[in-house]
Amino acid sequence: MYSYKTLQELVNRKIDQEDLAKEPKQLYEPIKYILSLGGKRIRPVFVLMACNLFTDNVEKAINAALALEIFHNFTLLHDDIMDNSSLRRKKPTVHTKWNSNVAILSGDAMSIIAYEYITRDKKNNFFEIIDVFNKTALQVCDGQQYDMGFETEKMVSESDYLKMIELKTAVLIAASLKIGAIIGGASQEDAELLYSFGINIGLAFQIQDDFLDVYGDTKVFGKQTGNDIRTNKKTYLLIKAFELAKDNDYEELYKKFFVDNKPTEEKVNKVVNIYNKLGIKEIAKKTILEYFNEAFNNFEKVSVNKERKKELSFFIKNRLISRDN
Amino acid sequence: MYSYKTLQELVNRKIDQEDLAKEPKQLYEPIKYILSLGGKRIRPVFVLMACNLFTDNVEKAINAALALEIFHNFTLLHDDIMDNSSLRRKKPTVHTKWNSNVAILSGDAMSIIAYEYITRDKKNNFFEIIDVFNKTALQVCDGQQYDMGFETEKMVSESDYLKMIELKTAVLIAASLKIGAIIGGASQEDAELLYSFGINIGLAFQIQDDFLDVYGDTKVFGKQTGNDIRTNKKTYLLIKAFELAKDNDYEELYKKFFVDNKPTEEKVNKVVNIYNKLGIKEIAKKTILEYFNEAFNNFEKVSVNKERKKELSFFIKNRLISRDN
Numbered sequence: 221m222y223s224y225k226t227l228q229e230l231v232n233r234k235i236d237q238e239d240l241a242k243e244p245k246q247l248y249e250p251i252k253y254i255l256s257l258g259g260k261r262i263r264p265v266f267v268l269m270a271c272n273l274f275t276d277n278v279e280k281a282i283n284a285a286l287a288l289e290i291f292h293n294f295t296l297l298h299d300d301i302m303d304n305s306s307l308r309r310k311k312p313t314v315h316t317k318w319n320s321n322v323a324i325l326s327g328d329a330m331s332i333i334a335y336e337y338i339t340r341d342k343k344n345n346f347f348e349i350i351d352v353f354n355k356t357a358l359q360v361c362d363g364q365q366y367d368m369g370f371e372t373e374k375m376v377s378e379s380d381y382l383k384m385i386e387l388k389t390a391v392l393i394a395a396s397l398k399i400g401a402i403i404g405g406a407s408q409e410d411a412e413l414l415y416s417f418g419i420n421i422g423l424a425f426q427i428q429d430d431f432l433d434v435y436g437d438t439k440v441f442g443k444q445t446g447n448d449i450r451t452n453k454k455t456y457l458l459i460k461a462f463e464l465a466k467d468n469d470y471e472e473l474y475k476k477f478f479v480d481n482k483p484t485e486e487k488v489n490k491v492v493n494i495y496n497k498l499g500i501k502e503i504a505k506k507t508i509l510e511y512f513n514e515a516f517n518n519f520e521k522v523s524v525n526k527e528r529k530k531e532l533s534f535f536i537k538n539r540l541i542s543r544d545n
Numbered sequence: 546m547y548s549y550k551t552l553q554e555l556v557n558r559k560i561d562q563e564d565l566a567k568e569p570k571q572l573y574e575p576i577k578y579i580l581s582l583g584g585k586r587i588r589p590v591f592v593l594m595a596c597n598l599f600t601d602n603v604e605k606a607i608n609a610a611l612a613l614e615i616f617h618n619f620t621l622l623h624d625d626i627m628d629n630s631s632l633r634r635k636k637p638t639v640h641t642k643w644n645s646n647v648a649i650l651s652g653d654a655m656s657i658i659a660y661e662y663i664t665r666d667k668k669n670n671f672f673e674i675i676d677v678f679n680k681t682a683l684q685v686c687d688g689q690q691y692d693m694g695f696e697t698e699k700m701v702s703e704s705d706y707l708k709m710i711e712l713k714t715a716v717l718i719a720a721s722l723k724i725g726a727i728i729g730g731a732s733q734e735d736a737e738l739l740y741s742f743g744i745n746i747g748l749a750f751q752i753q754d755d756f757l758d759v760y761g762d763t764k765v766f767g768k769q770t771g772n773d774i775r776t777n778k779k780t781y782l783l784i785k786a787f788e789l790a791k792d793n794d795y796e797e798l799y800k801k802f803f804v805d806n807k808p809t810e811e812k813v814n815k816v817v818n819i820y821n822k823l824g825i826k827e828i829a830k831k832t833i834l835e836y837f838n839e840a841f842n843n844f845e846k847v848s849v850n851k852e853r854k855k856e857l858s859f860f861i862k863n864r865l866i867s868r869d870n
Contacts, residue, residue, distance in 0.1 A: 244687060244691055244694060246694060247686060302650065321626075324626060324649060325623070325627065325690055328623060328652075329683060331653065332656070332686065335660055335682075339672070339675045339676070339679060350664045351664070354660060357660075358654060358657050358658065358661070361572060361650055361654040361657065362569060364650055365571055365572040365650055366569055368571075369571060
């Protein structure tokens with residue numbers, strides 16, 4: 221079984237080898253740039269790890285792995301334009317370093333390159349794979365649209381929020397696992413179990429991100445806390461707080477987000493105090509744990525011996541902090 | 546043999562039947578909108594006509610036809626953002642009617658939907674088709690990037706211009722014909738001949754568009770002439786004029802495009818006078834005719850009897866005005 225680190229290195233090596241020194245430079249340099257910003261490479265590594273559950277030959281999933289990573293980076297590139305974000309992994313975003321037109325077009329090209337990768341393996345199970353890929357790719361667009369729609373709405377329900385993060389984040393993680401499994405030769409049942417595993421892991425990861433933005437240890441996670449509060453971002457924590465807050469707390473939250481919403485430390489402190497009073501920290505941890513448990517309920521049913529599941533299991537348990545934070 | 550009109554109606558009917566009343570509305574309504582703006586549907590009809598050269602069963606090419614039309618409209622949607630165009634087929638562009646973010650995301654979804662269509666037909670020749678589609682899709686992005694790059698350059702050579710229009714316009718027309726031919730059961734040789742036919746037709750069409758913008762009959766073509774001159778657009782005519790103009794004419798052209806470039810009638814008149822003096826009208830007509838002849842050299846070699854070629858031949862001869870204008 222290959223470790224996360226080994227597979228991550230394989231992905232990085234393959235990305236480095238990709239010939240992107242092509243003309244026109246203005247189209248391909250931004251692609252090279254965003255792919256070189258690194259990141260955890262979760263999706264491509266999950267493709268390979270899921271494949272590795274069923275076979276030692278993970279090389280046969282490398283094109284699909286790269287397709288998923290390139291597709292993901294295409295969505296980041298366009299999301300950054302839409303969200304007007306100036307930084308990505310501490311570096312200027314493509315539309316900031318170049319301009320919006322370059323970012324639109326390079327993103328378009330990346331989406332095509334992702335398809336080019338997924339169609340490199342001309343095998344029997346190709347149509348099964350491409351159907352998952354097409355459906356997922358469109359769902360990610362749906363998710364981004366729901367997310368943008370939330371910005372103009374004051375109140376978002378928990379179920380709408382969960383639907384949004386499922387589409388925007390979880391389905392691509394789930395699809396990575398499912399596609400890797402199919403390539404590895406999994407039965408349809410196992411591929412579906414890994415898909416459900418991925419959905420639940422994706423939801424857990426996203427709610428954990430929301431959680432860490434408030435309760436994360438700055439030293440460990442390297443980010444200033446409270447950014448989501450400062451920027452009025454709708455998170456699982458905020459949605460639960462609006463759901464549970466009464467009287468003065470509700471008014472205070474409302475004021476801090478919709479009336480006097482300056483991105484001050486005072487805002488962060490006031491909001492976190494309300495979160496604490498309402499027990500939002502515990503609620504979020506409980507929800508993360510529920511998704512985590514549901515994920516592993518599915519994972520345990522995958523008809524592969526425990527030994528083969530160790531690496532994937534280890535990586536996810538390490539990334540999910542809900543049980544000891 | 547089906548006529549252009551019959552096949553165009555088939556395409557329109559299929560587009561109307563497509564279920565785009567989906568959620569989130571902000572994502573799918575713009576897609577429905579741009580697809581409903583109509584147009585000549587050249588690419589999908591060419592898919593069907595090329596298929597029809599080899600078989601009477603054109604229905605089997607309908608998914609590929611729609612894929613090409615949806616892909617083309619995706620590029621229009623994003624090009625309109627990049628070019629800051631407010632009108633498309635006399636209606637507001639998507640980013641004007643909604644906003645840029647909606648236009649970026651709906652375009653992204655359309656590109657995925659195009660792929661979804663092209664992968665609907667799970668047949669033996671699928672990989673041949675998808676390889677043409679992938680390569681072409683990326684070339685169209687290359688072409689758009691070259692076109693945008695031209696805006697910041699003063700002088701563009703004829704060969705660079707021809708390369709740009711080949712990538713931005715001709716390859717998609719050529720791919721439509723090639724894909725239709727493959728689906729119809731053409732030999733590889735015939736598919737390639739139709740591809741070359743398409744490249745030459747695409748180049749002839751584009752140069753003809755440049756020509757008609759200056760020398761078109763407003764009553765026939767329904768557009769005001771001189772728009773490209775007013776908006777400083779680099780066209781085949783302008784590039785040839787800069788290449789051939791000397792002394793005062795060159796200075797005058799330079800002044801009108803790069804110094805005192807207000808979009809006035811005086812500018813249009815002055816530039817057209819120079820075009821006339823340099824014989825640009827005749828040069829453009831000659832070039833269009835050369836591409837037209839080269840196109841039909843290839844078309845005649847396609848191993849299908851003349852009778853079957855009549856509809857496609859008739860449509861193109863009707864659209865190309867170079868010989869009698």
